[in-house]
Amino acid sequence: MDWSALKLSLCLALATSLILLPFGAPLARLLAWSDFKGKWIAEAALALPLVLPPTVLGYYLLVALGTGSPLGAFYESVTGHPLAFSFEGLVFASVLVNIPFALIPMQRAFEAIPLEVHQAAKVCGMPPLQAFFRVELPLAWPGVLSGFIMTAAHTVGEFGVVLMVGGNIPGETKTVAIAIYDRVQAFDMQAAGWMSATLLVLSLLALALTTRLGRRVAR
Amino acid sequence: MLAVVLHQKRPITLDVDLRCDQGELLALVGPSGSGKSTVLKIIAGLLRGDVGSVRIDGETWFDSEKKINVPVHERSVGYVFQSYALFPHMTVLENLMAAGGSEARARHWIEAVRMKGLEHQRPHQLSGGQQQRAALARALVREPKLLLLDEPFSAVDQLTRDRLYEELAELRRRLNIPVIFVTHSLTEAQLLADRMVVLHRGRTLQSGTPEEVFRAPATPDIARLVAHKNLLEAQVIAADQTLTLLDWRGLRLNAPPGAFTSGEKVAWLIPALDVRMNGPDEAPAHVDNRFEAQIESVVPLGDQATVRIRMPNGECLTLSAAAHIVRKRQLAAGRSIGVSLLPASIHLMPHEPH
Numbered sequence: 001m002d003w004s005a006l007k008l009s010l011c012l013a014l015a016t017s018l019i020l021l022p023f024g025a026p027l028a029r030l031l032a033w034s035d036f037k038g039k040w041i042a043e044a045a046l047a048l049p050l051v052l053p054p055t056v057l058g059y060y061l062l063v064a065l066g067t068g069s070p071l072g073a074f075y076e077s078v079t080g081h082p083l084a085f086s087f088e089g090l091v092f093a094s095v096l097v098n099i100p101f102a103l104i105p106m107q108r109a110f111e112a113i114p115l116e117v118h119q120a121a122k123v124c125g126m127p128p129l130q131a132f133f134r135v136e137l138p139l140a141w142p143g144v145l146s147g148f149i150m151t152a153a154h155t156v157g158e159f160g161v162v163l164m165v166g167g168n169i170p171g172e173t174k175t176v177a178i179a180i181y182d183r184v185q186a187f188d189m190q191a192a193g194w195m196s197a198t199l200l201v202l203s204l205l206a207l208a209l210t211t212r213l214g215r216r217v218a219r
Numbered sequence: 220m221l222a223v224v225l226h227q228k229r230p231i232t233l234d235v236d237l238r239c240d241q242g243e244l245l246a247l248v249g250p251s252g253s254g255k256s257t258v259l260k261i262i263a264g265l266l267r268g269d270v271g272s273v274r275i276d277g278e279t280w281f282d283s284e285k286k287i288n289v290p291v292h293e294r295s296v297g298y299v300f301q302s303y304a305l306f307p308h309m310t311v312l313e314n315l316m317a318a319g320g321s322e323a324r325a326r327h328w329i330e331a332v333r334m335k336g337l338e339h340q341r342p343h344q345l346s347g348g349q350q351q352r353a354a355l356a357r358a359l360v361r362e363p364k365l366l367l368l369d370e371p372f373s374a375v376d377q378l379t380r381d382r383l384y385e386e387l388a389e390l391r392r393r394l395n396i397p398v399i400f401v402t403h404s405l406t407e408a409q410l411l412a413d414r415m416v417v418l419h420r421g422r423t424l425q426s427g428t429p430e431e432v433f434r435a436p437a438t439p440d441i442a443r444l445v446a447h448k449n450l451l452e453a454q455v456i457a458a459d460q461t462l463t464l465l466d467w468r469g470l471r472l473n474a475p476p477g478a479f480t481s482g483e484k485v486a487w488l489i490p491a492l493d494v495r496m497n498g499p500d501e502a503p504a505h506v507d508n509r510f511e512a513q514i515e516s517v518v519p520l521g522d523q524a525t526v527r528i529r530m531p532n533g534e535c536l537t538l539s540a541a542a543h544i545v546r547k548r549q550l551a552a553g554r555s556i557g558v559s560l561l562p563a564s565i566h567l568m569p570h571e572p573h
Contacts, residue, residue, distance in 0.1 A: 116304035119265050122291040123298040124318035125361060131292075134317060138308050 001194045004171050005179035012087070012175060013152040016094040020102040020151055025144050028106035029136060033118065047100045054097075054160020061093045061165050085167045090175075093165040094155050101154045102147040105210065109143020110136065142213040149213075153206035157199060220276065221365055221397040223262055227269030231257060234422040235271070239397035239414075246412035246429070247401045250444065254421040255401040256301075259367050262399070263298050264291035275364055275397070297358030299368040303350045305342040311353045312338040320360035328356040331390070348379035352386070359394075368400035372407065384410055405445055409433070417441050439486040439571050447488045448537040452570060455483045463567060468532040473507040474565040484570040491525070493564035494538035496548075497557035508560040512536070516552050517545060526550060528558065536560075 031043060049057060065084040066072045075083040083089040113136060121131035137144070159177040166173030168182065176195050183192040225235040235258055239245040247255045260266040262273055264280065267288060273281040280289045305314050311334060315325035329338050332352040342350055351371060358366060371387075372380045388411060391398055402408055408415045409429040416426040417436075424444075425437045436442040442450050453465040453472065458479050465472040465487065472487075479485055497509065512528040515535060524545040526538050538558070540550070550556065 114302065114304065116300040116302050117306065119260075119291075120298070120300060120304035120306070121317075122265065123263055123294075123296060124357065125292045126317070127290075127292050135306055139306075 002179040009175040013155040024102040032110035058164020090166045105147040109140035146210040146213040225271035232421040246408035246415040249418035295364040297363035297366040303354040332356045347375040366398045473562040486568040491539040
C-alpha cells in the first residue's frame with residue numbers, strides 16, 4: 001500500500017470539494033431558478049467534463065497551465081515554481097473536471113424546492129441572502145452534501161486528467177489511481193490489489209451515502 | 220387604499236384597473252386562465268409588470284414610467300399561497316417568526332387563528348385547514364399594509380371550507396387593510412366579498428358589490444361568467460323614460476328603461492329566481508309579461524328544483540322553485556303553467572355579436 005499516494009488522493013479530494021462547495025451551491029441555485037439567454041449553452045459547457053475524454057481535458061489544461069500560458073506564467077512569477085506538474089495545478093484541474101459532479105446533484109436539490117415555497121420566503125420579507133440561508137439551503141442540503149461527496153469520490157478515482165496534468169511525481173502528484181497503474185506496470189499485483197480494494201470500498205460508501213441523501217431530497 | 224393599473228401584452232395580456240379600500244374585502248373573480256393569480260403576483264412583486272403602476276397609501280411599489288419596482292421583500296404584503304407554501308423544515312411558530320414576527324407576536328397570531336397547542340408542529344403534521352390557518356397567520360404576523368389570498372379555499376374539503384369562511388369573515392373585521400382574494404367561485408365571492416372585480420382574458424370587466432354584478436352585469440360576457448341561465452336577445456320596439464318595450468321573437472316584453480333606441484338589438488337576462496310561477500287562482504289582469512308556458516323538465520337539486528319551461532315563442536327559460544312547491548303543485552314535464560317575467564327583474568345589456 002502506497003500511503004503517501006492515498007494521503008495525496010484524499011487531500012486532493014478534500015481540497016477540490018471544499019473549493020467547489022461555496023461556488024457550486026449558489027451557481028446551482030442560479031441555474032435552478034433563473035432563466036437567462038444562453039442558459040442551455042452554459043449548462044452544456046458546465047457538463048462537458050462528463051463526456052470529454054480525460055486526455056482532451058488534460059491536453060487543454062496542460063496548455064492553460066504551462067509556463068507559456070498567461071496563467072502559468074503569472075503563477076510562476078508569484079510562487080517561483082510552475083503550476084503544471086504540481087499539487088496546486090492538480091487541484092486547479094480537478095476543480096474544473098469536477099464541476100458537473102458537484103453541480104448536478106445540487107441543482108436538482110434546488111429545483112425540488114416548490115416554487116411557491118421559494119416565493120414565500122420573498123413575501124415573508126427575506127432578502128435574497130437570508131432566503132438562501134434560512135429556507136433554500138436547509139431544504140436543499142442533502143443535495144448539496146451529495147454534490148460534495150460525489151466530487152470527493154470522483155476526485156479520488158480520477159486517472160486520465162491527473163496523469164496528463166500532474167505526471168507521476170511521488171508525494172506531489174502521484175495519487176492512488178496512478179499508483180495502482182504504476183504497481184501493475186511493475187507486476188506488483190498484491191500492492192495494486194490492496195489499493196484497488198481500498199478505492200472500491202471508498203467509492204461504494206460514497207455512492208451509498210449519496211443515494212441515501214437523494215432519498216431525503218425526494219421526501 | 221390600493222390602486223392597481225396594468226396594461227401589457229406579454230407574457231399574458233392584462234388590462235387591469237382596480238382599487239381596494241382600507242378594510243375592504245375585494246374578490247378577484249374569473250375563470251381559470253383569466254389572469255387572476257398573475258395580477259396578484261404582480262401586486263406582490265413576484266412577477267414584474269410591463270406597463271402600469273401599483274400604489275398603496277401614497278407609496279409606489281411599481282411604476283413603469285418612473286422605473287420604480289420595489290423588490291418583493293421590501294413590500295409590506297401578506298400573501299397566502301394556493302398551496303400555503305409553509306416552510307416544511309420549520310415548526311408553525313418558526314414559520315411565523317421567519318416572517319419577521321417576534322415570538323410574542325407570533326404566539327398572538329397563532330391564538331388568533333385558533334392554532335394554540337400546535338405551535339411546535341411541522342407543516343406535514345397539520346391538516347389542510349390547519350395549514351391554511353398557519354399560512355394566514357404567517358401572512359398577518361408581519362402586520363402588512365395589504366393582504367393577498369390566492370384561491371385560499373381551493374385545497375380543503377367543504378366542511379373545513381365553511382368553517383374557514385366564517386373565520387375569515389370574523390378575522391377581517393379586525394383588519395383595517397385592503398384584502399384581495401382570488402377565486403373562481405361566485406358563491407365564495409357573494410359570501411365573503413364587499414366588492415368583486417370580474418376578470419376575463421386579463422381584462423377587468425366590471426366591479427361592484429356581488430349583488431350589483433349579479434343583478435346587472437355590464438355585458439353578456441359577464442352575465443355568462445356569473446352563470447346566468449336566462450341570457451337572451453331581443454329587439455327594442457319602443458323606448459321612453461318609463462320603460463323599454465321589447466320584441467322577443469314574437470313576444471312583447473316590458474322592461475325597465477335604459478339607454479336603448481327603438482329598432483336596436485339588445486341582450487337581456489332574468490335571474491332564474493325571478494321567473495315567477497303564477498298561482499292557479501291568481502287573477503291575470505294587470506301584471507306585466509304574463510305568459511302560458513309548457514314545462515320541459517323538472518330537476519330536483521336538494522331543497523330547490525330547476526324547472527325548464529318552453530315559452531309560446533319556442534324559446535326556453537330556466538326557473539328555480541322550492542322543492543316543496545314543485546311537489547305541492549305536482550309540476551312535471553308536459554304540464555302547462557302561467558309565468559310572469561317581472562319587468563323590474565329584467566336587465567338589458569348592449570347586444571354583442573358572437
